[in-house]
Amino acid sequence: MKEKDNIQKKFGKHLKKLRLERGITGAELARRSFIDKPHITRLEKGETNPTLYTLIKLSQALEISLQELFQEFKL
Amino acid sequence: MKEKDNIQKKFGKHLKKLRLERGITGAELARRSFIDKPHITRLEKGETNPTLYTLIKLSQALEISLQELFQEFKL
DNA sequence: TATATAGTTACCATATATGGTAACTATATT
DNA sequence: AATATAGTTACCATATATGGTAACTATATA
Numbered sequence: 001m002k003e004k005d006n007i008q009k010k011f012g013k014h015l016k017k018l019r020l021e022r023g024i025t026g027a028e029l030a031r032r033s034f035i036d037k038p039h040i041t042r043l044e045k046g047e048t049n050p051t052l053y054t055l056i057k058l059s060q061a062l063e064i065s066l067q068e069l070f071q072e073f074k075l
Numbered sequence: 076m077k078e079k080d081n082i083q084k085k086f087g088k089h090l091k092k093l094r095l096e097r098g099i100t101g102a103e104l105a106r107r108s109f110i111d112k113p114h115i116t117r118l119e120k121g122e123t124n125p126t127l128y129t130l131i132k133l134s135q136a137l138e139i140s141l142q143e144l145f146q147e148f149k150l
Numbered sequence: 151t152a153t154a155t156a157g158t159t160a161c162c163a164t165a166t167a168t169g170g171t172a173a174c175t176a177t178a179t180t
Numbered sequence: 181a182a183t184a185t186a187g188t189t190a191c192c193a194t195a196t197a198t199g200g201t202a203a204c205t206a207t208a209t210a
Binding site: 151152153154155156157158159160161162163164165166167168169170171172173174175176177178179180 | 181182183184185186187188189190191192193194195196197198199200201202203204205206207208209210
Binding site: 040042045049 | 185186187188189190196197
């Protein structure tokens, strides 16, 4: 579905931006979030539609709230 | 997983609260969000771990942003 | 009683999220 | 050249999110 794909791609770019702002590697984000490294790549490339639990693990790894995770995320 | 279950249950209660504040039925939320009615029940009962796409459909049906969806949602 | 509405539950089928491993590319460094 | 690191890709297996249907309970109301 095109709409869902767009959302995933935008979220992926957003996630990568947040990671790079913190100067950490994908492997480090994987380690902190307890999500495996290939899956971090898939998330950042917008190839998957993360669940709430995954979003929370990412926000915790980035040391921000769930609300802050979507601060600059516009559809 | 207990942590994941807790998150789902909290989100379910939060979602139901938001729906009731708007005075709409589960069927109406289902209609507006394009999510089927049994699945709305599962979401509100915390029996499922919604994806980002589902969260966005819910926020749009509730006429709030994704950020606002998590405004009062504390882990 | 009967009807209508809201919510729930039990199924099933399909799509996909996630984890895991391995190998690959590219880059930088020794 | 050799090593190390970062990111990616190709697999596979498993768990589960979602949709769909039907039937059920409960409540309110005509």
